[in-house]
Amino acid sequence: MMAMYCMCENGLYRSPQQISSGLTLAVFPLLHGKTDEYCSEKTTKVIQSVLPEQVKDQFSAKSLRQAGINQCSKHPHMTIFHLCALSGESTQTTVDSYLDADDVGRGVPAINALHKKKNLFTPVVIPTLDSLRTDKESALNLMSAIFQCNIPKFSRGNELYIIMETFTASLIMHYPQLRKDCGADNRVTNMLMDKH
Amino acid sequence: MIVRITCSDSPDLPIDQVLKRWSQTILNEFQEQSRLANLSVMDKPGKEVYSAMSSLADCVKALNKSNEALLELNQVLQQKVDSVSNKFDGLVQQHAKDKSTISSLHVDNNKLREELRRMSVTHADQTHHLLLTPQGGMRNKRQRGEYCNDMATEDSSSDEEVNERELFDRGEYTKVAEFNPLQWSPIHTYIALSTTFEATNSRRIIYGGFPPSSPINSAGQYETV
Numbered sequence: 001m002m003a004m005y006c007m008c009e010n011g012l013y014r015s016p017q018q019i020s021s022g023l024t025l026a027v028f029p030l031l032h033g034k035t036d037e038y039c040s041e042k043t044t045k046v047i048q049s050v051l052p053e054q055v056k057d058q059f060s061a062k063s064l065r066q067a068g069i070n071q072c073s074k075h076p077h078m079t080i081f082h083l084c085a086l087s088g089e090s091t092q093t094t095v096d097s098y099l100d101a102d103d104v105g106r107g108v109p110a111i112n113a114l115h116k117k118k119n120l121f122t123p124v125v126i127p128t129l130d131s132l133r134t135d136k137e138s139a140l141n142l143m144s145a146i147f148q149c150n151i152p153k154f155s156r157g158n159e160l161y162i163i164m165e166t167f168t169a170s171l172i173m174h175y176p177q178l179r180k181d182c183g184a185d186n187r188v189t190n191m192l193m194d195k196h
Numbered sequence: 197m198i199v200r201i202t203c204s205d206s207p208d209l210p211i212d213q214v215l216k217r218w219s220q221t222i223l224n225e226f227q228e229q230s231r232l233a234n235l236s237v238m239d240k241p242g243k244e245v246y247s248a249m250s251s252l253a254d255c256v257k258a259l260n261k262s263n264e265a266l267l268e269l270n271q272v273l274q275q276k277v278d279s280v281s282n283k284f285d286g287l288v289q290q291h292a293k294d295k296s297t298i299s300s301l302h303v304d305n306n307k308l309r310e311e312l313r314r315m316s317v318t319h320a321d322q323t324h325h326l327l328l329t330p331q332g333g334m335r336n337k338r339q340r341g342e343y344c345n346d347m348a349t350e351d352s353s354s355d356e357e358v359n360e361r362e363l364f365d366r367g368e369y370t371k372v373a374e375f376n377p378l379q380w381s382p383i384h385t386y387i388a389l390s391t392t393f394e395a396t397n398s399r400r401i402i403y404g405g406f407p408p409s410s411p412i413n414s415a416g417q418y419e420t421v
Contacts, residue, residue: 119237131225132218134204139218141199173222175215193211 003167004188012149012164024151067112075113077120086110127169143168146191 005011015023023029031039043061051059065087072083085099085106100106101129109120129136129143143164153160171192179189201213231250238246 107380122237123233125226125229125233127222127226129222131222134219135218137202138201142201145199165363169222172215172218173226177221192215193295 003171006164006167007146007191008187010148012147013066014150014156025153036117041142072110075120078110078113080110082106082113082120126166127173129165131169131171139168139172140165142192146171 002011003054003128004018012028018026019022019027024031026032043064044059046062046139047059048056049059065080069083069087069089072078072086080091083089090096108124111124112122113119127137139184147164148166149155150166151160152158154164155161171188175192178186182189203209203210203217204216206213209217235243235246272296
């Protein structure tokens with residue numbers, strides 16, 4: 001999902017105004033400074049725009065959080081700490097003030113639950129371009145063409161470069177399924193195909 | 197930015213095929229790493245069960261590959277069967293045409309047989325008419341020759357008869373009768389007389405033998421009274 005956002009919506013490009021505003025490392029600069037209600041309303045409009053008339057009022061931005069939290073809560077080994085680490089909810093205990101909010105690793109057990117892993121502490125595996133071996137350089141050329149990026153930490157040799165590689169590997173890995181689900185004429189496929 | 201991406205195995209593949217091939221490579225590696233990750237957090241019984249399941253999954257994959265190979269082979273065989281079937285249909289059609297042709301040839305052949313039989317009857321009638329002339333034989337030498345030629349093609353005469361016929365055709369031999377003294381009668385005398393009379397002096401008459409009281413002299417000439 002993030003890979004599609006970065007490729008199609010220039011998610012790794014920051015305008016001079018955004019850079020001067022200190023939004024270089026903001027994931028969604030357009031939403032920066034907006035209220036939660038503003039974001040929820042935007043999301044709700046998008047969801048309801050694609051639903052049938054009879055049922056669209058039954059769904060909103062909150063439905064997305066409901067789905068994830070319900071799915072996680074069904075896992076027999078799920079705890080409130082694992083759940084809140086991913087959802088960002090408060091545990092309503094004094095522990096919250098001691099938890100590291102920047103540690104994304106705390107959300108891994110809940111992620112494994114969403115991926116139907118029996119063991120919540122299964123190591124996370126991500127697709128990588130290293131699998132291509134001799135074709136990796138060609139794939140990196142494709143990566144530099146599909147992502148418009150001016151964030152220094154994502155440049156080659158820096159710490160976030162691996163994320164852009166993972167985005168590329170993920171887009172390539174899911175390409176056949178995407179074409180099968182959405183047809184040959186969709187924005188993601190077109191973005192991949194139009195770069196050569 | 198326009199870039200050229202190629203697959204090292206097949207440089208001429210279109211981009212769609214390159215992406216699909218890369219996708220399969222990345223996915224295979226991802227699934228293998230996921231399998232190892234799942235295995236790493238299992239206890240011993242879990243690992244044994246997982247190992248057994250993994251072995252079973254490998255067997256199923258191998259069976260799937262075998263099935264795919266068999267399906268491809270079936271398709272090849274199907275194509276061959278279709279090809280042979282088409283050839284067989286062609287042969288059946290050709291056989292039907294040949295049968296029709298042979299049937300029409302049989303009809304034509306029967307017509308020809310009928311025509312030949314009709315011509316044979318006509319010819320036999322004509323030949324019979326010639327034989328029944330007042331002279332008791334054929335009218336002239338040319339007709340006799342034709343008759344003998346016709347007969348030579350279809351009868352089964354002995355060598356002696358053939359030789360006699362050749363002599364007859366050349367006008368050198370006229371066989372009147374076989375002489376048997378015990379069977380000599382006035383009718384023989386009459387035949388000898390009439391034949392000799394017809395031949396006059398142009399033919400040499402040969403007899404198989406003469407009775408002591410025969411009117412034929414030693415020179416073979418009939419002595420007229």
